[in-house]
Amino acid sequence: MSSSHEFVHVPVVIGGARLRTVDPDPRQRAALLRSYGVRPEDERSVEDECEAFSTVFELSLAAQLTQRLPTNAGRAALLDAYIGERLQQASQPTALRPVLHHWAMLMDERLTGWLPLAEAQRSAAQLLIALSAAVGVVDEALRSPVVRVRHQRVEFPHEWYAQLLAAEALVWFCTGGTELAGELRRPHRRELAVWAVPLHGDPDVVRGLLRGLSDKEVLVEALRLRLGPVADEVALAEARRCLEAAVEAMAASTITSTSDLRYASEPSRCWSGYEQAMFAAIGKTARDGRLREPLARLMRETDQAFRRGTGWAATSLRVAGLIAATLNGSITSAGGMQLPAALITHEARLAWPREGHKGSR
Incomplete structure (x- = not known):
């Protein structure tokens, strides 16, 4: 059995049934909600x-x-609320959290989805003793609806x-956003970032965390309001700030073609890894339309920078072709640093829905 974002073509001899998972359509969504008692x-x-x-x-x-979810709740807030309600059924819900954290971290460190039951019991008991908490909490944790015990294994x-x-x-x-960003940058923890960001309500901490991560996919999730209202507000402000910086840079730049495959921008500007990730995220979410005006200004200033460098008339096909080739990625910067507009258009092109495909939002 194999899984992929796209169907993989394999020899007939090892072929088999193909299944495509899709999100429910509006009618199926309504039926699903009714099945859970929604009137x-x-x-x-x-x-x-x-x-x-x-x-x-x-x-x-x-x-x-x-009626019990926070306003503009994302996936993390949804699951946190669900787990919180299930833990309220226990006699010591607050004491259960450290035990569940402990098991989740052990699984995270070992890159596994389960723990041997005996080890889970023993390690949780040792944790509770160190915290001066009742050891009986272990049994409550094992009976919790957010934990499953089967075949002498503990799993979620x-x-x-x-x-x-x-x-x-x-x-x-x-102890802070810098340390947290460092932990989340570890390769096996990259998927945890989209869960950690919504858990902070301080915009300054969220801003520092987004900058420390410099992760395009996290920024995309934030710009699509999937990481909660605080992350959305911070990410949108950061996107505007990066775009304004790019507009100012292009307004003062002259872009010249050094060969058929290279171009140079003077004065040169080195964009940080965070800014490059933000430009890519802006491109991937461009069709949402929330940054239309600053994006239009950036494209106009980039166009003018090319025209200053070529000296061609405004109607020149040569200038238009050079701009298109640069933004399409077929020619690259002599200094190795792509233009913000090139990063944005590349991601926008990849994210735009193609014929026969449902675009992601």
Whole structure:
């Protein structure tokens, strides 16, 4: 069995059935919400509350938390609220969190989705003794609906549980955004970043975390309002700041063609890894339209920078061809640094829905 974003062509002898997973359409969404007890008269308000969620798993959780989710809740807030409500069924819900964090971190460190039952019990008991908490909390944790015990193994019902709890553990343990960003940059923890960012409500901490991560996919999730309102506000402001810096740089630049395959921009500007990641994220989310005006200004200033460097008339096909080739990636900078407009258009082109494909949002 193999999985891929696109169907893989294999020899007939090893071929088999092909299955494509898709998100539910509006009719299926309504049916799913009704199956969890949403009344017909409440469907419109519940659907508005669940607009940010697209998968069956997300919708099934959201349907059970109607009217109790935070405003503009993303995936992390949804799962955090669901886990929180399930833990309230225990006699010591606060004491359960460190145990769940401990198990999630062990799984994270070992790159596995389960722990031997005996080890889980023993290590959790040692943790509780160190915290001067009742050892009986271990049994409550094992009976918790957010944990599954089978075949002498302890695991979480879904990998998202483990990811959220591991991210929350890191947020609790790290002393600041810089240390947290360093932990999240470790290769096996890259998926935890989208869970950790929404757990912070301080815009300055979120800004520092986004800059420390310099991760395009995290910035894309933030710009698409999937990491909560604070991350959205910070990411949008950062995107505008980066675009304004790019507009100013292009307004003062002259771009010349040094050969058929190279161009040079004077004065040269070195963009940081964070700024390059932000430009790529802006391109990937460009069709959402929230940054249309600063994007238009950047394209105009980039156009003028090329015209200053070529000396050609405004109607010259040569200038238009040079700009198109640069932004399309077929010619590159002599200094190795791509123009902001080139980074943005490259990602926008890849993200734009193609014939036969459903575009991602």
